Amino acid sequence: MMRSIPRAQTIKKNAHRNLRFGWWSLLVFLSLGGALETLHGFKIGWYVDVGNETRRLMFTLAHAHGTLLALINIAAGLTVRKVDRFELRPSVSFALIWAAILLPAGFFLGGIVIYDGDPGLGVWLVPVGAILLFYSVARIALDLSKIK
């Protein structure tokens, strides 16, 4: 009993952290979407020129992945609150947050310097983020499946 209270608090704290992160992250990446629309609106060559197609793709992917991963973080936090006996492991909470940082950041950084059809070196963050995302989603799915 003595140990379950801190554990429950930790789990709640993790879930709250993912929720909080998710909403802030959503704000950041929706803002990025607005910025990209502005670049489109003013036809900024650095972004819309056909020679910068790779940059446009990378920034679009950064926006899409950042937004989606923000929603996944929110969903994970809400799942803890909604599903009895479901626990968001600290490693999963950590992996989800870092996936939501590394994946879009990789795309974004990869779009700043481009080599024709290739993104810049920053794009190598993407597979790291993808592994973290895959781990966390798989872990949540498995843990939910174990609950009777």
Added chain:
Amino acid sequence: MPTLSRTQCHGLFVITAIAGAGALTLISLRDFQRESQSPKDRPIRSQIAGYVTSNACRACHPGNYASWHASFHRTMTQVAAPSSLPANMDQLELAFNGIEYKVERRHDAFFVHKRREGASYSDGQQIVLVTGSHTLQVPWLETGQGRTLEQFPFAYIVAEKMWAPVSQTFLMPPDLKEYYSIGAWNGACMDCHVTQGQSRFVQGNTWDSQVAEFGIACEACHSEGAEHIALNRNPIRRFKIHLTTKSDPTMTNPSRLKGPGSGLACGQCHSVWAFNNMTDKIDFNRHGASFRPGQHDLAQRFVVQPSTVDHSDQKDFIRRTEPDFFGNRFWGDGMIRVTGREFNGVQASPCFRGGEFSCISCHEMHLDTPDHADVKTWARTGQLKPKMDSNAACLQCHKDMNARLVAHTHHPADSSGSSCYNCHMPRTTFGLLHAMRSHQVSSPSVKESITYGRPNACNLCHLDQTLAWTAQKLHDWYSQPIPELSPDDQTIAAGIQWIVKGDAGQRVLLAWGLGWEPAQKIAGRDWLYPYLIYSLTDPYAAVRFDAWKSLQTLPGFQNFSFNYTGTDRLLSDAAARAYEKWLHEVRDPNAVYRPETLLDSNGRWQQDIFQRLRTERDDKRIFLAE
């Protein structure tokens, strides 16, 4: 009848939908296979070893692909389609040299019917290819002999939106009515108007021609891309290359090369070249060019320079077998005089000997620099790098000249006389119905005009000045010796001598040059009218065309209509109409004409001198083999 449950109904609906979709897929697959069969009556795109086409380059090089796509290199040869042919082709009816032509459209295909005047129309020959898209477009017809093509005898002049006999779009003697014979596209044009063409002669006049890609595509300048693509599927390899300054060894990038290595990428087509021997010619015909960009010679071929000592046996052979070969392409001192062969000029330039200078010193094949706003303008203006239409081009190397520009040119700094191009690259080459800048960097001299007949840069601007005037200026400013000059050279404007008594090659340069704005500003416009009107009846169609276009640059004649391909009677009537209009409506009664222009105060020629010049016209046959 048994009733179906709700689930069964859903199942039946799903099965029916899948079956329907499957049937539609099979139908579209059949259509796709039918469309993907190669046509038998024209040259085709084929799997030529190592070549992958621009489609494969596009994914990784979207910017370069886009700028190439906007260029006229891409559309140098296209498969005939409503989008690649001039508008309203299906309403076209033309006649030339006793034959009438009628174009008929069937769906997206166009067929040409011919008949001798009074006879019935033949079965249609399909228009299968079209070359050009910038200045002139020439359609090509199937012949029924394999993939051999026949030229449609008319070319579409894009700027004028008009059709003209092909023979009247070249500077060629008026009695020549045909330029390209059947099979000429396969045997000659495709050497340069496609990417890695293989003419593949069969027998008689039958060809089985194949190309890696129609038009001048990526691999024409960068060499074949299969290995490059295969190796660069590995992202680690790609990033290793990105992070170093080294070029990818699987691909040539001419923009990273200098001098001949870079220049020959363009020069493989933009030069007068010939085969080393018959074996190489057969090999080229069968397998295509073995030259690859980056190499320092053309392999089976060589760049023909009449004044150099290389390939003397081959050049002697050319002189014996085709005596007019050099005269049709070069001035007497070996300077190239036809357009499209600019590398001959570049190679012969003193700048080229430095080892750095090449085509890409001033031109760029892709919009690498962000200063360009409009890709279409860039494509239409010679694909020049930013500011390369100014003195900045020469100042890249001749940096000290900026500080002593006026001392060197003896002209105001902001005047056309201080433009490096105007003095050192004057418009002494001709092709596609207009004069173009020589790409052989040279200094103006009177000697070049007297000895070789080439209009010098000074008098191409100072049209109203004599050769004696120019000789004196060049002597005073640059210590050039004053050559022996004829009485006409001392009293009659050089421009007038060239346009009245010059040969057709000189006349056409002047017919264009009289419409050149910087020259008009310097030499005045008032006296140009009668000479341009006179040239409307020149025996050479190209001279008439340029005289017409130059006349349209003058006040009062902007909308002057003229059919430069008309009969002698029509030409004379049009010239008479134009002369009357000038004399009575346009001419400034207060205009003062310099005596060198041979016009009196009423704007009438000094007939005795003018008639003498006319009778002295050099009527030697001129054919510029662009």
